[in-house]
Amino acid sequence: MSVVNIWTEKYRPVAFDEMVGQQEIIRRVRSLVQALNIPHLLFAGPPGTGKSTLALIIVKELFGDKWKENYLELNASDERGIDVVRQKVKDFARTKAIESIPFKVIFLDEADALTKEAQQALRRTMENYTSTCRFILSCNYSSRIIDPIQSRCVVFRFKLLEKKDIKKRIEFIVQNEKLTAQDEAFDALYDASEGDCRRAINLLQATAAISPDITKDMITMVSSAAKPADVRVVLDYAIAGDFVGAREKLLDTMLKDSVSGTDIIKAIQKEIWNLQIEPDIKVRLTEKTGEAEFRMIEGSDEFVQLQALLASFVLAGRGGA
């Protein structure tokens, strides 16, 4: 069977030695795997730093060719609630592993997308199946995982990949795919990736689809086209006093690229400092933005909270806030 021509998959490391960065973590995980027994693991760190890759390597090392039967991958942000997760875990854990290893492995990606209550339920599930299953949880922030779960896991903190690490991987792909790339192009690629290796490789492949000679300008072009929707337009409408217009643009922006409310808030918070308004108002708007983000987590309708924030921007446009 040929490997799929999606480079993030084609060039996903399949052995410990192939991974770039995270050397200390790999050393410790490798020794756990060699003992043929792993505890529950928690991988915390930014996207594209190797969490899923390491989980896959672990099961491949443990189970060899049979890894697929003994491995269940779930993504907490895609599943419809903890009930679904539990049901799937239950179905999977019902049968015992056939191999000499007496457990199966469940990888729960983006576990921090689960609410606290759901995590409590997950904790019980972990306990119930602890004799037949090991959990590997991954998250961006370990602080969003409740203590009882953290204490049941060995926690590994993944660092953002360094420039040299990403460059090493990209150079390998460039060579293999018979591309050429200037040094400047590597720099541009790294900047656009924000340390996320998946993003860097996707950008490389998207650029290579245009031409095998990768230049800095091409990278910039592709990555700017892929930038998530611009909140600047929304804020411009609001500052100009057009609340209804701003609200409409906001909804369109969110719907077009399926952007979540929290992502919009983050973008707004950055954009405040580029607006043509007095510095003291910028500070007050930042406070309002923080308040809105806080309320968004507690509340039930992101869009209501965003509208409340937009109203403050309308006022700021008139010198208040």
Next chain:
Amino acid sequence: MSLTEKYRAKRYVDILHQEQAVKDIQKFLKEFPKKKALMLYGPAGTGKTSLALAAAKENDLEVLELNSSDLRNRLKLEETLRPATQQSSLFKKGKLLLMDEVDGVTGTDIGGIQELVKLIHSTAFPIVMTCNDVWQSKLSPVRAKSKLVEMKALDIGTTISLLLKISEQEGLNKSPQFLKQISIKSQGDIRAAINDLESYSRIGNEEMDMNDRRNVSQGIFNILRRLFKERQPFLELFDTTDESLDEILLWIEENIPKEYKNEALVKAYYALSSADLFRGRIYKNQSWRFLVYQNAFQSAGVSFAKDIPLDGFTRYERPKRILKIWLNNQKIAKKKTIAKKYARMVHCSTKRAMRDFTVLTPILKQESVQQKLKLSEEEIAYIDSLR
């Protein structure tokens, strides 16, 4: 006979847009009693009952219909089922037990669910159940015992072509544009769409209000007027209507800018934000006590965002957000199914794939990748249409 009955799907081939569900139910009946019960779940008007009836017909099974009240009435249940569960050999024709709308079993009827589980255990015939929301906790014992089959909301295209067919056969001569409007309004509920077609065919009026999806009582306009203009009564304001607080909140959200500007605009939305904050706490912790706070912020809080209410008549508008979100979901439905397939292949979340879709587009345009992801023809057409 109403059009919805007349055009109810009779055979598998009549069931629209549910290829997977049809396959699943065929397999279920063939493999019975490997699994004894099957649960069809999905939004209203997607063909759950029709599919169950069609399956019975295709397999020459007699349908025994049960409802939730039968379950609690043990005597009656046994009477109905005795021939079905015990004397099966005496009957030439096999049977199918149909249990419509199991989520209709309410809190006090919880015992009914237990009975249902027992029934699934003991039955000699396949049981097919339907419900809208299969993930509610009260159904979890049933879920564990059943094969779950999802019915998807119909897309606009499918709905339009069915309406076209009916319109032609019934000689209604409706314009495609009109049928499209009905289809959009139905939001994937085919029964609602056919009902609408029928009602308009009798009136013969081609003008329709795109927004009367949910039949909003005049009450809501009165509420808005009282809230924004008369500013009384406060806390009992919402008691006079059947509309839910959530629905009213959407209306207030839509119309605040018509009544308030500047400081008052900020204050009004802040009150609404507080109402939503408490609503979030209600949902998360089931603390219904907080309802009084949501109510207070949503009424008096918004009302008193400024000292003197705006004079004169204001034309209030229906909330546009929900319809807009739904239309958008239609538009990105293909994108989502592609993202899902891609995400599974590369071990990331569908959300992430959706966010990165622009970068991924050139990658997904490769034929080999499309094959590997098993993209459908429509999905490939969608990708090709992107620049």
